[in-house]
Amino acid sequence: MKTVLLSVLCILTAMTACTEEKTDGLPLLLSQWNTTSIIPFLTKQNKYIYVDKSTLKPRSDQQFRSASPYTSTGFAVVENEKNESAIIDGNGKIVVDFSQHEIRLHTINGLTLYKKQSEYEKKMPFWQWEWNILGGAIKKEQTYRKIEIGVLETKQVLLQKDLPYLDESYYLNFTPVDENHVFWNGTLYKIKKNRFHKMEGNIVEFLENKRMLKTSNGSFSMYGIHQNKALLHGLKGSETLSITYRGTNLVLHEINKERYEPQVPKLLVDSKNNNVYPFPQYEKAFPKEITKATSTQIDFIKKTSLVYSITNSPYFLLGVFNYDSDVWAFDWRYIDTLGQVEDHIDVYNFKVLDQVGNLVWPDRKMIFPDQYNVEGWKFGKIAGYEGMNDRFLIPIENKEQQRTMGLWNSKNHTWEIAPAYHNILLLDSEKDIYALQKENDGLYTLYDNKHKRDIGSTGYQSINSDGLVSCKLDAQHTIHYYIDIPSGLEYREK
Template identity: 65%
Template sequence: MKTIVCSIFFMLTSVMACTQEKTNKSLPDPSKMKNINSVPFLTRQKLFMYVDKTSLKPVINQKFKSASVFTSTGFAVVVNEKNEYAAIDENGKIVLGFSAEEINLNVINGLTFYKKDIEYEKKMPVWKWDWNIMGSGIKKEQTYHKIEIGVVESQQVLLSEDVPYLEDNYYLNFISVDETHVFWNGTLYEVKKNRLHKIENNIAELLENKRWLKGSDAEFSMYGLSQKKAIHSGLKGSETLSVQFEKEIITLNEVNKERYAPEVPKLLADNKTNDVYIFPQYEKVFPRKITKATSSQIEFIRKTSLVYSITNSPYFLLGVFNYDHDIWAYSWLYIDTEGNITDSIGSYDFKVLDRVGNLVWPDRKMILPDEFINKDWKFGKIKYYSGMDDCYLIAIEDEKQLRTIGLWNSREKIWEIKPQYYDISVLDTKKQIYALQKEQDGLYTLLDNKTKKSIGSKAYKSINSEGMVSIKNTLGETVYYYIDVYSGKEYKE
């Protein structure tokens, strides 16, 4: 756990990179989803074989040095004793052959996407040699990655490139737009017969409700999947926002300012109408006039530096950062599309996160009011994951500078998991399965938060959401194998 000072630093330097939490869940195609009954089982020879998860009888004859669980589409990654990777189906048939390239899989819209990646040294032309003036020699090679990304089912290759290390990179971050469309790497695809077909390139930002932004010559246009013409065009970025109150024009000169300019500005102004659309979804126009506000609210607005559009609501979020070291956080007001200012609004499924995923809005006082805290508590990170509803992981430092974390239910105003743990890992938000670590460097145990009961009787050095755990054996070696995180059943001899 990082200190509260680190959390504050990120709020100061990175809050303007906050984004609305995006669920980006895949839309499963039931015809492509499989009932997976096979799991990797660790033998006494320290090799993995696939067995039926109920009977533990082998279902695939081969044994592997390492093996993953099967995806919902029926594929897994295995490693042989030569440290070569391959992908297999449920029958053990190889669908991506063994090679030194590391393989990762991800399922979106019922399709299995793969990434092959290997690092190597590439000889460079003389003008790209690294000449060391201190006399330690000339480096004639550079580290590169060979990357291939494609679709397992159709063997379609979407990308095959050699990229310099720490420069460009590509990820399996495909996003489901609807049942037949996915977005990846700036491109919108239509899915037909397990193949992806490009229908739009050079997308700068994917938005909700099947919309996206494209940029050209510092101007942006908004498009929708069902519209042939642009929804909005001639949108230009701005860091200035003006609003009228009575006879005064209040001009905010540095709104949503960031250390590094984003590809899509947080404010987009229409050249023809002067309407301003606000990040993250640019779905409604900021009001030109304030129709109702108190004098203190107007003074607050003059200092506003953060303006976000709260989606699926008529409101915009207005933020002023308080640099008082006793507070060191944002204060908030809200304005609706009619120009009415209010101090608070109802509950909306909208989150503002910083670069590292910590919660900025709603803030701690909205989630955990002062009447429920000890007066000596100080607060660090607040984390939220999609599917946790009204529950938040809150880091606390007490008067003895002991740092712990707990799970707070903001609706019920109770600690679902009391702040008595060094770490809490979220394994399944829907079924409320958590891994708890009592002390630093301690072991993790499983908790079913719905029943408030421990799962299994074992503790582990690590546990991930797929059920892979690690332990130290009697020789001091780290051993990895799989368990069922819902029952605690172990898959090993």
């Protein structure tokens, strides 16, 4: 199952590189095929040059106002002193000219997607002027965004639009399906000769196992990417679920009710046979009959307000909101495809989030059982990230109402990082490296949790998972540069 991840990482605007002139005449000092060993380096003159990561030797004489790391496909964004952005390749040659556009890059299936965006004021027809009756001023212009998204290697433009500033934007949130297919912006593309070819449109959700949900006239159909015939069709959304127990029909109202109507309903009903398919993957039908349950479990089911299909298992998760709890919490039971209700099941690799992205399953008592809460702590919203496995970042509040955070191992029932920090950021789940902030507004320091050691001695105002950090020189000046997270090596001249 694809897990929606909770993120508390400090997200910074990516630094971009810049140069004054085109570099067509420069010698090929940067290797197009070895850009992974190159990193932007900040000089004393507050300029960026590209250097070799291991030796710190310059790879060219180019200087930039700011610089991004190279993508895995060998491209970087650069910016000149006029705040104009461009894209260079691994030879330092400009492949997208300087302009006032903000540029972002994203790699997928060995190709580079780019997004260019700029703002401008557009004169509007008089019937769209904004009139200020009290002040007398008339606003005759409206802010627009010019957006272009395409494939860098082939210069294929996938989207070009001018949109009012407040309209929904477009993002580089391309999703790989397999080595030859990509999903983006409601469309399935096939990649052939490095070009994107549209296969299917009107896709509202892409699912696991190469399945997709399409919509037409208020109903939904499920297809496989290589199948012309629908796997399921005529599906309608519902917030009501019916299930039979000993000849009595139990009707559950307002299941998976949300404040705002979702694009895809959380329950899809087959109009032919009334099979109900719950989110997130809609891969199996909810049982129509309860075949095994206690009276207590039946009472629980009658109050159920959340139904969730546990992928790669025969189970569905049943949730009842606990109004007696002083925190946002659910109580849980489970039912399998045969209609057998269980109080407990084995742990599966999945998470359930509420409408605002907070983790609700596994809940706090599963992760941090009450028997370990000897201090009488209160708990905040628990966060888990991909690759952390049995570890969770848990905010606590002690009896003195002091709030801190720690890293808890739910399998071993131990604190791997004691709850003595104001904030903890995950930087590298594979290498188990975190950034620790001792106090509010304090500096972040690097910590290697795998080897239980600090990395370096420098503290940073902010730090991103790609190694971009900020550091105050004095009250008026802050610099940004890159570091090597595993070692703490700083790519800057002191």
